[in-house]
Amino acid sequence: MTVTVDAGVLLQQLVDTISTLGFALPAATYWNAVSVAGAVSTGAHGSSLWGRGGALHDYVVGVSLVVPATEEDGFAKVVRLDENSSKDLLDAAKLSLGVLGAISKITLSIEPMFKRSVALEVKDDCEIEEQVLRFGSDHEFGDICWHPSLKASLFKLDGRAPLETPGGGTNKYRGFQPIPVERAEQSRRSEEKIEQDKDEWTLCRLSEMVLNSRVPSGNGYLNDGINFTGFPVVGYNNLMQTAGGCQDAPPQVNSDVCSWDPRVAGSFYHQTAFSVSLDKVKDLILDIKKLRDMDPSSLCGLSLYGGIYLRYVKASSAYLGQKEDAVEFDITYYRSRDAGTPRLNEDVVEEIEQMALFKYQGKPHWGKNRNIAFTSIRDRVKDLDRFVWAKSRLDPAGLFSSEWSDAILGGDRDGIISFHDHCALEGMCICSEDRHCAPESGFFCRPGKVFASARVCRYEGEEKAGGGVKPIYS
Template sequence: AGTHSFEKSAMSQGEQAQTRAMKSLAAVLLVAILLQLAGCSPPPDPVTCTDGTSNCTVTNTYGSFTDRTICHAANVVYPSTEQELVAAVAAAASAKRKMKVATKHSHSGPKLACPGGSEGTIISTTRLNRTVSIDAERQLITVESGMVLRDLIQAAAAAGLSLPHSPYWYGLTIGGLLATGAHGSGLWGKGGAVHEYVVGLRIVTPAPACDGFAMVRELGADHPDLDAAKVSLGVVGVVSQVTLALQPLFKRSVTFVERNESDFTAQVAEWGRLHEFADMIWQPQHNKVIYREDDRVDVSAPGNGVGGLFLFRSVPTALLVGGRAIEEQLQENGTDIARCAAEQEGATRQLPAFGFTNDGISFTGYPIVGYQHRIQASGSCIDGPEDALLSSCAWDPRIRGSFMYNSGFSVALSKAPAFIADMLNLRDLNPDAFCGALDGRVGLVLRYVKASSAYLGKHEDSIDVDILFYRSRTDGMPHAHADVVDEIEQMALGKYGGLPHWGKNRNFAFDGAIARYPKADKFLKVKSRYDPDGLFSSEWTDQVLGINGTPNIIENRCAIEGLCICSDDSHCAPEQGYFCRLGKVYKKARVCSSEEDY
C-alpha cells in the first residue's frame, strides 16, 4: 500500500538531475543540522524606519503579509515601563491616531500589526520583556507582555514551576500568543491553549480627555471582561502585564510511534484523551500517521531530554538559498515523478525523533524524558550570537530561503473522523499530487484544543490542523497542485464549520468566520467599551470581525494568492493552465486546478 506511481516509471534525464540535486542538498542539510552551528543571526526587527523612529514600515517575520502589501506607519515607540506604555497610548489617542502593537519577532501571517494608512503609531513591546513577580507558593508568575515564551518558561522553571502548555515555537511573546489564541496540544485539565492559564491582565486602553487619554485596566480571574481580553486580536488595547497560573515543575516522557492509516479516522477523536500532550502527524504522501505518546512523569524520572524540533534550528544560509532554488525548480518546472522522488529521499534523511534528543545532543532511543520547559517548545535559531547571516532561521526574510504559507484551522472533535475520511479520499484520488501540494518535511500536524470560555476561543473540543506549503515570491504564480490545499481548507471551513487560527491563514479563510463564534457579540461589546473610537482597530480587523467589509480581495489571480475563493477562471491562472473548478471530494469547493487534473 502507498506505493507511488513514480516508483513504476522511468524518470527523464531532467528528473534524474533534479532528484540528484535534491539528494545532495538533503545530505548537506542533515550534516549542518547535526553540527548545530554555534552562531545564528536572529530574525530582524519587524519595524524599520527611515528617520529614527519616524516614517516606518512594519511586516511579519516572513517579510510579507498575505496580500503582499507594504504596511506604513508614521512612527514607532518602544516603551520599557508601564508608565511609558500609558504615555504612548495617550499621545496617540489624544491625536486620534490609529495604533497597533508589534512584537519582537511578529509571527502572525495576517496584518494584525498593521494600523492602516500611513499616519498610525506602532507600539513595540520589545523592551517590555521582564518578569514582574513570581509567587512560588501560590504558583503564579507575572510578566510583561513582550517577554518571549523561551524566557517565561525558563523563569518559571528556575522557581520550580512549569507552564502546563504552550505553542511549540518559543519565539512568540506572551502578549502576541494570547492575542491570537496560540496553543499547544491537549484535552486534559484546562487543555492546550495558553489563555486558559491566564488569571490576570493589566491592559492599557484609550480613555476620555478628563482621564488623560489612556488608562490601565486591571482584570482579575473573576473579571467578566477577561474572556474578551485574553484572546483579543489586539483590538481592545495593549496588554502591559500577564499573570499565569503555573504548576509544580514536572517532566514529560515522549515517544513518536509510526503507524499505518488503517484506524486513523477512529483514532483522531480518541488519541487526545489517551495522552496528556498527544498530537498526530499525518504524512499523506507516505500513507502513515505518527502518533505522539506524550505524558507527564515525576521529576525523579531519569532523563534530561530536549525538544529541539528541527524546523526551528539554525541552518547555513547558503544551504537555505540552495534548497529554495531547487524547490522553485521542482515547483515550477518539475513533474510529480521528480517531486515525489525528491520527497522520498528527503524522508530517509530526516533527523530521528523530529530533532528531539535524549540529552540535548543526540537521540539514543525512546522514551525521551525531560523537564517540561526543555520539551514543550524550542527555537534555537533565535538563540545564537549574531554571525553576519552565515546562518539563520529558515524563514529569515533577509535571505532567499524558505517562503511558505501556513494554514491553521480547527474542526470540532465530533466532526473530525468524517473530515479525516474526506482528506483520505482526496489523497487516494491522486497520491502523487500531495508531493507538490504540501511541505513534505512534516506533513499535516494535528493538535488538540479544548473548549474555552474566551469569546474568540474554541467553543468546543477541537482538532487543530497545521499545513505548511510552498509560496512563490512572484505575485500570482501558482504552486503545483494548488487545488489540494484549497480543497482541504474549504472542506474544513465550509463543510465542517471549522475556525481559522487568528494568527495564520490567507485572507479567504476569515471571510464570515466570526459568525461561527457564538460569543462574538459579547466580545464586540467589550471592544466598544474599551476602545469606542476604534483606535486599536484597522481595516483588516474590521473585516475579520465582521464590522465592515470583507477580507476577500477580488482581482485577477486572487485565488492563487488565497485572497478569494475563485468564481471565475480569471481568479486562477488560465494563462498557465489553472482554471476554477469544482472540488474533487467536497463538490462545493471552488479551486484553481490545472488542466491535466481534469
C-alpha cells in the same frame, strides 16, 4: 499558583524562569520565541485536551490592559482584569487580537514542575480517522503529523512523567535550528525547480526521506541534551515543551539564519490552520482520504513541511476562542514569490481549505491563514457579540482597531476578500472566474472533486512529470 509577566517576555524566558522556582506552564507553542502577549492574543497553542488544555490564553487569569481614556485621565489608563472581579472582560482580553488595548502584564496559572516523556512512532494511516479521536485522550500533549500521500502518520506520544524519572532530555527541533544562508537558499531553489517542472516524483521521494528520518534521528529530541540515543526522551517540561535556536543566530545576514528569514531567499510558504470540532474530525479526514485516493501523489508537497499537523485544542472561555473541543489541522505549503504563479496541486489544497472552513465549519487560527479563512467567523468562535461588547467598553473609539480587524469582526466580506486576476492563488478570493486562477498557465476555476461547492484552481495542461507515489505503507 500564578505568575505575572510583562507582555513582551518570550515564552522560553518565562518557562525557564519559573522552572528555577519549581514551576511549570503546561501549555506552549512549539516555537519558543513568541512573546507571551503575542501568543495569547492570537490564540496560539500546543496540543492538549487535558486540564486547561494546550492554548496559552486558557492559562490567563489576569491581564493589565492600557486603554484609551479622557483628557482628564491623561488619555490613557491601565485597567486590571481578573477572574473574580471582571471575568466578562477578561474572557475578551485573554484572546483579543490586540484590538482592546495594549496588554502590559499577564498573569498565568502555573503548576508544580513535572517531566515529560516523549516518543515518536510511524504507523500506516488506515485507521487515522479513528485513532485521532482516541489519541488525544490517551496522551496529554500528543500530536499527529499525517502524511496522506505517504499513507503514514507520525505519532508523538507526549505525556507527563514523575519528577524522579531519570532523564535530562531536551527538545532541539531540527526545523528551528540555524542553517547557513546558502543552504536555505539552495533548498528553496530546489523546491522552485520541482514546482516549475511539476516534478511530483522528486517531491514524493524527498517527502519520504524527510518522514523516514524523523524517528531514527530523534527529530531534535536529545536524551542528555547533546545526543539522541533512543525513545523515550525524558526531560523537564520547560526543556521539552517548546523549541527554538535559530532566533539566536547573529543578526548579520551572511551568517546562519532561520530557514524562513525574510531577509534571505529561503523558505516561503502559506499556512492554513483551522480547528474542527471532534464530532466532525472523522468525516473531514475521510474526505481528505477520498481526495488523496483520486490522485495519490497530490499531497506529497505537504509532507515536505511536516504533513498535516493534527493538534488538540480544548473548548475555551475566551470569546474569540474555541467553542468545542477540537482538532486543529495545520497545513504548510509552498508559496511562489510571484503572486501570479500557481503551485503544484493548487486545487487539492484549496479544496481541503474550503472543505474544512465551509463544510466542516473549521475555526481559523488567528495567527495563521489566508484572507478567505476569515470571511465567516461569527459561528466559528465562542461568542463574537460578547467580544464586540467588550471592545465597545474598553476602546469605544476603536483606537486599537484597523480596517482589517473591523472587517473581520464585523463580517464585512468586501473588506476581507478581493476579486482580481490571480486572486485565488494567494487566498485573496475563492475563484468564480478563470482569471482568478492562472488560465495562461493552464489553471482554471473548477468545482471541487469531493466537496462540490468548492471552487478551486485546477491544472488542465500537460501531464505532471513523474507522479506515482510509493506509499511508505501500501
